């Protein structure tokens with residue numbers, strides 16, 4: 001942060017009064033927070049409490065990178081999203097929630113998967129990066145991009161009842177690769193989807209990340225640099241391990257071998273298509289637009305339009321003649337479908353249907369295309385008489 | 390006896406125990422004895438070449454053995470050995 005700090009409005013002085021009366025924050029500290037820009041990678045379990053506290057505390061600009069859609073299984077711990085948000089992009093519900101918490105905060109949303117192509121540019125305007133990611137390729141990407149761009153990384157990770165937190169990639173401090181030079185091979189370490197996660201755990205870890213972020217911005221206290229905090233919720237015990245900057249670290253060491261961002265899926269041994277599958281497809285054998293679909297239906301082509309949303313969404317709007325199998329039911333109900341049928345997979349905006357497409361293909365279905373833009377695209381391009389939600 | 394703290398992801402290989410008491414004079418001996426008692430752990434701790442895996446760190450009390458004497462690091466009664474693997478948060482559904 002440089003230059004003039006912004007002034008606080010009368011409303012802001014009222015709102016932040018409990019900060020202002022503490023000498024460690026005070027008016028100047030609050031103005032530093034207002035000037036600060038923090039980028040949250042992910043609006044999930046860790047990103048939710050972190051972003052909410054950062055917004056409430058008055059961090060002036062909060063960026064959020066996410067491309068996911070709210071699922072019922074998220075609600076047990078991802079407090080940015082409520083039950084009515086199921087099916088909405090997480091960015092939309094996050095923005096609504098944070099704006100309601102504190103309208104003084106400027107929320108920037110990036111509907112994208114963080115990648116080696118966009119990371120440096122996305123990070124550039126920000127002061128601190130808060131890593132709330134859920135997978136190894138993105139974690140190493142965030143780490144390396146933080147080191148290469150000189151931005152501190154408020155890091156957290158969770159598994160079942162245990163959490164980890166630290167601050168990486170400060171000027172003289174260690175980075176994630178100093179701690180773990182390489183990721184585990186896929187499959188050897190179970191993910192949260194397999195292992196589960198205690199719903200309150202990300203609350204603790206995400207708030208540690210937010211705490212460290214605010215301390216870095218204010219320049220107060222003893223930051224969690226060179227220290228690795230481990231929390232065990234079952235035993236209610238924190239442990240602290242010493243972390244050293246590794247002179248041989250491939251990215252922050254004295255003779256780095258990683259001097260620009262690499263292919264992290266490959267680095268982590270993940271086949272790129274496993275990650276790609278989460279994104280909407282764009283090529284013609286993979287996808288079609290609502291306009292294309294309407295034309296094919298009008299020509300009388302034999303298509304099965306498979307709606308993979310939840311039943312309550314289907315009640316709001318639908319493509320005539322479509323059949324409903326919610327994405328979560330597909331693994332046990334896909335046998336109801338003809339594997340040689342020409343299927344068009346459809347949801348609200350194209351994310352869930354891309355997962356359904358990937359799933360059906362893995363089961364040997366020969367023709368599955370994804371409807372780009374989902375029912376929303378259909379309403380925009382074909383049938384504006386139907387309500388949107 | 391030295392207390393070895395087992396992290397959640399590795400507990401399926403220690404009969405769900407979160408702590409295992411093992412005897413030994415060095416870190417190497419402790420881990421050797423631990424993997425003899427719980428053979429399923431071995432492939433999670435060691436690569437095929439016999440080196441500790443690069444996503445598994447071992448600490449004596451709060452210090453990383455990489456900055457002590459690695460497997461030759463001496464241990465004494467009352468020390469605690471921690472095995473800390475990297476963990477991934479909630480994978481996308």
Ligand SMILES: [Zn+2]
Pocket residue numbers: 174175176177178179245246249250251252253
């Ligand atoms: Zn490093």
